[in-house]
Amino acid sequence: MSAVEPGALDPWSDALSAAALLSIDPVGLKGVVLRSPPGPARDAWLAAFKRGLPAHAPIRRAPSHIDDERLLGGLDLAATLASGRPVASRGLLQECQDGVVVLAMAERCTPATGARIAAALDAEALRFSLIALDEGVEPNEEVPAVLSDRLAFTLDLADVRPSDLASPTAEALQIARDQLALVAPPDEQMLEEICRVSTAFGVVAVRAALFTLRAARASAALAGRKRIAEEDLLLAARLVLAPRAQFAPPEQEPAPSAPEEDQATTEHDEATATEAGADRLVEAVQSALPEAFLEQVLKRNAERRAVARARGSGAIAKSARRGRPLGARAGTLRSGERLDLIATLRAAAPWQPLRRRDASAPTTALVLVRRGDFRIRRFAQRLESTIIVVVDASGSAALQRLAEAKGAVETLLADAYVSRARVALIAFRNVDAEILLPPTRSLSRAKRALAGLPGGGATPLPAAIDAASALAQSERAKGRTPFIVLLTDGRGNVARDGALGRAQGEIDAIASARALRATGVSSVLIDTSPRVRPGASALANEMGAVYAPLPFVEAGAVAEVVRAHAPARR
Amino acid sequence: MRATFPFSAIVGQDDMKRALLIAAIDPGIGGVMVFGDRGTGKSTAVRALAALLPPIRAVKGCAYHCDPDIDKGACTVDCPSRSGAGAFETEDLPTPVVDLPLGATEDRVVGALDLEQALTRGEKRFEPGLLARAHRGFLYIDEVNLLEDHLVDLLLDVAASGENVVEREGLSVRHPARFVLIGSGNPEEGELRPQLLDRFGLSVDVRTPTAIADRVAVVRQRDAFDRDPKAFVAAWAKKDAAIRDRLVEARAARREVSVPDSIIEHAAALCVKIGSDGLRGELTLIRAARAYAALEEADTVTLAHLRAVALPSLQHRLRRNPLDDVGSAPRIERALAEMFDA
Numbered sequence: 001m002s003a004v005e006p007g008a009l010d011p012w013s014d015a016l017s018a019a020a021l022l023s024i025d026p027v028g029l030k031g032v033v034l035r036s037p038p039g040p041a042r043d044a045w046l047a048a049f050k051r052g053l054p055a056h057a058p059i060r061r062a063p064s065h066i067d068d069e070r071l072l073g074g075l076d077l078a079a080t081l082a083s084g085r086p087v088a089s090r091g092l093l094q095e096c097q098d099g100v101v102v103l104a105m106a107e108r109c110t111p112a113t114g115a116r117i118a119a120a121l122d123a124e125a126l127r128f129s130l131i132a133l134d135e136g137v138e139p140n141e142e143v144p145a146v147l148s149d150r151l152a153f154t155l156d157l158a159d160v161r162p163s164d165l166a167s168p169t170a171e172a173l174q175i176a177r178d179q180l181a182l183v184a185p186p187d188e189q190m191l192e193e194i195c196r197v198s199t200a201f202g203v204v205a206v207r208a209a210l211f212t213l214r215a216a217r218a219s220a221a222l223a224g225r226k227r228i229a230e231e232d233l234l235l236a237a238r239l240v241l242a243p244r245a246q247f248a249p250p251e252q253e254p255a256p257s258a259p260e261e262d263q264a265t266t267e268h269d270e271a272t273a274t275e276a277g278a279d280r281l282v283e284a285v286q287s288a289l290p291e292a293f294l295e296q297v298l299k300r301n302a303e304r305r306a307v308a309r310a311r312g313s314g315a316i317a318k319s320a321r322r323g324r325p326l327g328a329r330a331g332t333l334r335s336g337e338r339l340d341l342i343a344t345l346r347a348a349a350p351w352q353p354l355r356r357r358d359a360s361a362p363t364t365a366l367v368l369v370r371r372g373d374f375r376i377r378r379f380a381q382r383l384e385s386t387i388i389v390v391v392d393a394s395g396s397a398a399l400q401r402l403a404e405a406k407g408a409v410e411t412l413l414a415d416a417y418v419s420r421a422r423v424a425l426i427a428f429r430n431v432d433a434e435i436l437l438p439p440t441r442s443l444s445r446a447k448r449a450l451a452g453l454p455g456g457g458a459t460p461l462p463a464a465i466d467a468a469s470a471l472a473q474s475e476r477a478k479g480r481t482p483f484i485v486l487l488t489d490g491r492g493n494v495a496r497d498g499a500l501g502r503a504q505g506e507i508d509a510i511a512s513a514r515a516l517r518a519t520g521v522s523s524v525l526i527d528t529s530p531r532v533r534p535g536a537s538a539l540a541n542e543m544g545a546v547y548a549p550l551p552f553v554e555a556g557a558v559a560e561v562v563r564a565h566a567p568a569r570r
Numbered sequence: 571m572r573a574t575f576p577f578s579a580i581v582g583q584d585d586m587k588r589a590l591l592i593a594a595i596d597p598g599i600g601g602v603m604v605f606g607d608r609g610t611g612k613s614t615a616v617r618a619l620a621a622l623l624p625p626i627r628a629v630k631g632c633a634y635h636c637d638p639d640i641d642k643g644a645c646t647v648d649c650p651s652r653s654g655a656g657a658f659e660t661e662d663l664p665t666p667v668v669d670l671p672l673g674a675t676e677d678r679v680v681g682a683l684d685l686e687q688a689l690t691r692g693e694k695r696f697e698p699g700l701l702a703r704a705h706r707g708f709l710y711i712d713e714v715n716l717l718e719d720h721l722v723d724l725l726l727d728v729a730a731s732g733e734n735v736v737e738r739e740g741l742s743v744r745h746p747a748r749f750v751l752i753g754s755g756n757p758e759e760g761e762l763r764p765q766l767l768d769r770f771g772l773s774v775d776v777r778t779p780t781a782i783a784d785r786v787a788v789v790r791q792r793d794a795f796d797r798d799p800k801a802f803v804a805a806w807a808k809k810d811a812a813i814r815d816r817l818v819e820a821r822a823a824r825r826e827v828s829v830p831d832s833i834i835e836h837a838a839a840l841c842v843k844i845g846s847d848g849l850r851g852e853l854t855l856i857r858a859a860r861a862y863a864a865l866e867e868a869d870t871v872t873l874a875h876l877r878a879v880a881l882p883s884l885q886h887r888l889r890r891n892p893l894d895d896v897g898s899a900p901r902i903e904r905a906l907a908e909m910f911d912a
Binding site: 010028115116119123181185186188191192194195196199204205206209210213214346350536 | 607610611613669671682683688695712713767778779780782785786788789790792793794796797
C-alpha cells in the first residue's frame with residue numbers, strides 16, 4: 001500500500017476498488033460511469049481494470065452514435081449481397097458476451113441508444129458490463145439517467161491523480177470470482193442497515209440498495225471471507241451510495257423519544273445494533289461526499305431537473321433541428337437531397353433475380369439499381385415553439401400582476417397539451433431576473449415552480465430583457481421558435497450593472513431592447529401600468545415587439561394576446 | 571433462458587398488481603398505464619405477469635401466432651388456417667411480452683419488407699414487426715410520454731382496432747394485432763396527451779416503498795432470486811399457480827358475472843359527479859368491476875367491486891383544470907365517499 005494514511009479517503013484507491021469489485025461481479029454490478037476528461041487518470045483506471053479481467057474477455061469500444069444495426073445485430077447487407085444468401089451480423093453487445101462494452105462519450109448518447117443499452121443490461125440473455133465514459137463538463141452534460149441508474153458505480157476522476165497503488169492481481173480476482181457464490185446470504189440486520197442508509201441519503205431506488213449488497217459481497221469474496229463484514233459494507237456504501245446521494249442526512253438528531261418501556265431487551269438490543277450499524281454506514285458515505293456537498297448537490301439537482309424537464313417530451317435537440325425522419329420516398333437525386341441507401345437497396349432488392357435475367361449483357365454488379373429505386377430521405381421540421389413569459393415582479397402592484405401572470409402561464413400550458421408548445425417563466429425584481437420555470441410542458445412542474453413566486457422591490461428591466469433574450473437564443477439553438485411575452489409597466493429603475501437609478505436604467509433597457517430586436521426573436525410587450533404612457537410603447541418599439549396595453553391584467557386576456565401574436569404553431 | 575421473477579414474490583404494489591390482473595382477465599378493458607418513478611419494479615411486474623399466464627394455443631406456423639378459434643380465416647393469406655384445406659395444427663406458446671424501445675422506428679413497429687427474403691429469393695415478403703409479435707400478449711412501453719408522436723398515434727390506432735394494416739413499399743398486409751397495452755411513465759418528464767391517456771383502460775400510480783421493512787423485503791427477495799433463480803422460482807411456484815388458477819377461472823367466469831342495474835346507475839352517477847369525459851370511463855368502470863368481481867369469485871358485481879376499481883378506471887379521464895392544484899385522485903375519493911358512505 002502507498003503512503004495514504006489509514007482512514008483518510010483516497011479517491012484513487014476507491015476507484016481501484018470499484019474496478020476490482022466490478023471485475024469480480026460484472027453481471028451483478030453492471031458497470032460504471034467514469035466521469036473524467038480523457039487523461040492519465042482515466043487511462044490508468046482503464047488499464048488497471050483490464051488487467052483484472054479474465055484472460056479472454058472481449059472488450060469493445062462503442063461510439064455514442066452507434067446505430068441499432070451495429071449495436072443489436074441484424075442482416076449484414078454487404079455480406080448478404082456478396083454471397084447471395086442471408087448473412088446475419090452479430091451486434092456489438094452480442095460480441096461482448098461475458099466481456100466489457102466501453103461506451104465512449106456516453107454523455108452524447110441519444111436517449112434512444114441509452115434505452116436500447118439499458119434494455120440489454122436488463123436482459124438476462126446478454127451478460128456484459130458497461131463502462132460509460134462521461135466527458136461532460138457542464139452539469140447538464142451527463143450520461144442518460146436510464147443508463148447511470150443501472151450501473152453500480154459512478155467515479156469522478158476529473159481531479160484524481162493516479163498513484164502507484166497496487167491493485168489486486170488477476171489471480172486474486174479470479175479466486176474471488178470463484179468464491180463469490182460461496183459468500184453467505186446477508187442477515188436481516190445487514191439488509192436493514194443498507195436500506196436505512198440509502199433512505200437517509202434520499203436514494204429511493206431499490207436498485208441502489210441491491211448494488212450495495214452485491215458490491216459488499218464482491219468485496220467479501222476478494223478478501224476471502226465467507227461472510228460480508230462491516231468493512232465490505234462500508235466500502236460498498238461509499239462507492240454505490242455516495243454518488244447517488246440526494247441530500248445529506250440531518251446532523252445527529254437528538255435521541256428519539258424515549259424507547260418504549262416494556263420492550264423485550266433482546267429486541268431492543270437488536271434494534272440499537274442495527275441503528276448503530278446504519279449510523280456507521282451513514283458516516284462512511286458522508287465521509288466520501290465532497291466538502292460543501294449539500295450546496296453542490298442542491299445546485300446540481302436543480303440544474304439537472306431543469307434540463308431534464310426541458311428535455312421532457314422526447315424533443316431531441318440535435319435531431320429536432322433537422323426534424324424527425326419521415327422515412328424515405330421515391331425521388332431523383334438532386335443536390336441537397338440525401339439518398340437513403342438502405343431504403344434504396346430495399347426497393348431494389350425484390351427485383352434482383354428478374355433484372356439479372358433481363359440484363360441484356362452479363363453484369364458483374366452485385367446489385368442492379370435502377371433510377372426508380374432511389375429513395376430520398378425526408379425530415380419533418382418540428383415547428384415547436386417556446387413561449388417565454390417575462391413578468392415584472394417588482395413594486396406594489398406585483399402581487400396581483402404575478403397572480404395573473406401565473407394564471408396566464410398555466411392557461412398557456414393547458415394549451416400546450418395540444419399545440420406542443422413549451423412555456424417558460426422569468427420573473428424580475430430587485431437587481432436580477434430569475435428563470436422560475438425553465439421551458440416545460442409539464443403542468444405538475446409548472447405548478448410547483450409557480451407556487452412560491454416572490455414579489456416586490458426595484459425593477460431591473462435590462463436584466464430581464466437580457467435574460468429573456470439569452471433563453472430565447474438557447475431555445476432557438478434547440479430548434480424551437482421562441483416567443484417572448486413581457487409584462488411590465490416599462491419603468492425600469494435598475495441599470496445593467498445592478499445600480500439603482502432611473503436614468504441609467506432606462507438607457508440600459510433601451511440598449512437591451514435593441515439587442516433583443518437584433519436577434520430577430522418575435523415578442524409582445526404587455527403594458528400593465530394603469531395609465532398608458534409613452535415609455536412602454538417606446539420600449540416595445542425598440543424591441544420590435546407588438547405593443548398591447550392591458551391596464552387591468554387578467555390571465556385570460558394575457559393568454560388571448562399571446563394566442564393572437566405567437567408564431568404560427570403546427 | 572433465465573427464470574423470471576415470480577409475480578407472487580413482488581412486495582407491495584398491490585394497486586399495480588390488481589390492475590394488471592384485471593387487464594389480463596379482460597383484455598378488452600384496454601391496458602394499464604403505470605405512473606411512477608424509475609426503478610419501482612414496473613417492468614418486473616409486467617414480465618412476471620406474462621410468465622404466470624397460461625400458454626396460448628396458436629395456429630402452428632403462423633407468424634402472428636393467431637388464435638385458431640377467433641382469428642381463423644381472418645389472418646393473413648400466409649396463415650396455415652387459410653392456406654391449408656381447413657386442416658392445420660396448433661401449438662402452445664407462452665404469452666408474448668414485447669418491449670417497445672424508445673427509439674423504435676415505424677418499420678420495426680408495424681413491420682416492413684423482409685429484406686432477407688427479398689435479397690436472396692427475390693420475393694416480396696412482409697416481415698412482421700413488434701405489433702405482430704405482441705398479438706395476444708402484452709405490449710410494454712416504458713416512458714410512453716417520451717415516445718414520438720407519430721408512433722403513439724399509430725399504436726393507438728392499432729390498439730383500438732385490433733388490426734394492423736400496412737400499406738407501404740408495395741406491400742398490402744392486414745393482420746390481427748390484439749394486445750394489452752401497458753405503458754409506464756413519469757409525469758414529471760412531460761405529460762401525456764389526454765387522447766392517449768383516455769385509451770388506456772386503467773391507470774395506477776406506483777411509488778417506491780418508503781417503509782424500511784418493505785424495502786428490506788424487496789432487497790431480500792431480489793437477492794435471494796439472484797443467488798439461485800431456480801430455487802426461488804420453485805419456492806414461489808405454488809403461490810404463482812394459485813394466482814394463475816384464479817385468473818383462468820376468472821377469465822371463464824367473467825361473462826357469467828351479472829351486473830345489476832343499480833350498479834350501472836351508480837357507475838353513471840359517479841361519472842357524472844366527477845365530470846369524466848365521454849362514455850369510455852363508464853364502460854371501462856363496469857368492465858373492470860366485472861373482471862374484478864370474477865377475480866374475487868363473486869357472481870354478482872357489488873358496490874365494493876365498483877369502488878375498488880373506480881380510481882384506476884377514472885383518475886386519468888378527468889379534465890384537468892390547470893389552476894386547480896388538487897389531483898384527480900382526491901376528487902374521485904371525495905365523490906366516492908359522498909356517494910357510498912352516506
